[in-house]
Amino acid sequence: MPHYTCAGRIPSKRHIQFRQPSGQHYHEEVFGTEGFAGPTSTLYHLHPPTQVAAWKPLRSAAPEFIESNILRMRHLRTHARPAGGDPIDGRAVLFGNSDVLISHCAPTEGMDYHYRNGQGDECLFIEQGSGQLHTSFGTVEYRQHDLVVIPRGTTYRMVPDRLESPLSPAHPYGRFLCIETVNGSHILPPPRYLAKKTSQFLEHAPYCERDIRTPIAPEPNEALGSHEVRIKAMNWIHTYEFPNHPLDVVGWDGCLYPFAFNVHDFAPIVGALHMPPPIHQVFESHNMVICAFCPRILDFHPQAVRVPYNHFNIDSDEVMFYVEGTYTARKGIDKGSMTLHPHGIAHGPHPGTLDGTLSQHATDELAIMCDTFQPLVPAKAALEMDDTHYPESWHAASRERIRDLAGV
Numbered sequence: 001m002p003h004y005t006c007a008g009r010i011p012s013k014r015h016i017q018f019r020q021p022s023g024q025h026y027h028e029e030v031f032g033t034e035g036f037a038g039p040t041s042t043l044y045h046l047h048p049p050t051q052v053a054a055w056k057p058l059r060s061a062a063p064e065f066i067e068s069n070i071l072r073m074r075h076l077r078t079h080a081r082p083a084g085g086d087p088i089d090g091r092a093v094l095f096g097n098s099d100v101l102i103s104h105c106a107p108t109e110g111m112d113y114h115y116r117n118g119q120g121d122e123c124l125f126i127e128q129g130s131g132q133l134h135t136s137f138g139t140v141e142y143r144q145h146d147l148v149v150i151p152r153g154t155t156y157r158m159v160p161d162r163l164e165s166p167l168s169p170a171h172p173y174g175r176f177l178c179i180e181t182v183n184g185s186h187i188l189p190p191p192r193y194l195a196k197k198t199s200q201f202l203e204h205a206p207y208c209e210r211d212i213r214t215p216i217a218p219e220p221n222e223a224l225g226s227h228e229v230r231i232k233a234m235n236w237i238h239t240y241e242f243p244n245h246p247l248d249v250v251g252w253d254g255c256l257y258p259f260a261f262n263v264h265d266f267a268p269i270v271g272a273l274h275m276p277p278p279i280h281q282v283f284e285s286h287n288m289v290i291c292a293f294c295p296r297i298l299d300f301h302p303q304a305v306r307v308p309y310n311h312f313n314i315d316s317d318e319v320m321f322y323v324e325g326t327y328t329a330r331k332g333i334d335k336g337s338m339t340l341h342p343h344g345i346a347h348g349p350h351p352g353t354l355d356g357t358l359s360q361h362a363t364d365e366l367a368i369m370c371d372t373f374q375p376l377v378p379a380k381a382a383l384e385m386d387d388t389h390y391p392e393s394w395h396a397a398s399r400e401r402i403r404d405l406a407g408v
């Protein structure tokens with residue numbers, strides 16, 4: 001995040017001696033981006049973060065892409081995917097390209113190790129569930145419908161709460177999506193929301209600093225002994241063994257840290273006539289935007305068309321994840337549906353949905369959109385939940401069927 005934050009104990013100046021009660025030095029670590037020219041934080045460890053006991057390659061993390069030469073609209077029923085694995089190895093890539101990977105996870109196990117994504121920022125969307133993200137910067141408490149942003153290189157362990165009312169008994173720890181950069185760029189608010197000189201959120205931004213939940217002050221773990229950190233880099237997971245607990249930070253300050261933002265804190269921007277998708281934007285990275293379509297009043301011009309206009313994805317692919325409420329512009333979808341509308345084909349509301357929405361004045365829809373500016377390719381896991389009939393719902397001959405689905 002761009003705004004300065006400070007937590008725990010730090011010395012009065014950077015790069016000066018800073019001693020523990022025992023008289024030993026704390027170990028300063030500058031955690032920075034863009035070769036010391038981008039957002040940076042400075043952390044103070046009990047032990048040198050550089051010392052390593054052992055390491056070895058563990059497994060490939062390269063996604064298995066399929067159907068890379070087939071252009072079609074897709075609909076994945078993510079709730080059909082069996083739960084399994086922990087919050088890291090339970091992730092399955094659904095779509096990806098050379099900028100971003102979009103994964104789904106429904107964990108059934110905890111993590112007995114820490115994790116560090118060394119090749120990209122992560123943005124987790126918590127579809128259902130809550131828990132703690134224990135990081136070098138302290139703990140980020142997360143809850144349902146949070147977007148949790150984890151900068152590249154952050155060491156963390158995700159501890160989901162066991163749910164009292166899971167979506168199904170087989171999903172005791174809920175579900176989340178992971179949107180992950182693979183092009184070295186960072187997931188940040190759009191620059192147009194921020195003051196050029198101070199990076200403060202401007203008045204027209206749909207959220208601000210007060211909505212950003214920063215880590216609770218770190219409590220350094222003094223434990224020694226073998227501690228595993230699995231590091232993702234170069235599309236491989238390596239296991240690194242450290243001689244001390246990886247979360248041994250007593251304090252830090254700076255502008256680079258994990259945080260949570262709940263999409264219900266997003267203040268939708270509405271208008272007399274249809275407002276374009278960028279007004280729903282929350283974050284972006286190079287060649288990718290993340291938007292939240294939240295409950296809001298609909299367009300209020302007396303002759304307003306209350307579903308989006310058709311639009312041509314000349315430059316982008318649209319992934320929409322339907323979370324809650326009634327999404328009036330698309331039919332045949334359900335909670336947990338994920339649609340892909342690729343470049344090269346115009347898209348918009350399903351034919352036949354316009355008239356049925358003219359009398360509506362508000363929508364309760366909640367959907368997360370990820371638009372990419374390079375084509376997305378499905379991965380093997382996407383086929384396992386693929387609704388192969390979805391393209392037919394856009395067939396001209398199926399217009400009557402859509403009218404039936406829409407109830408108009």
Ligand SMILES: [Fe+2]
Nearest residue numbers: 277311318347
């Ligand atoms: Fe679109």
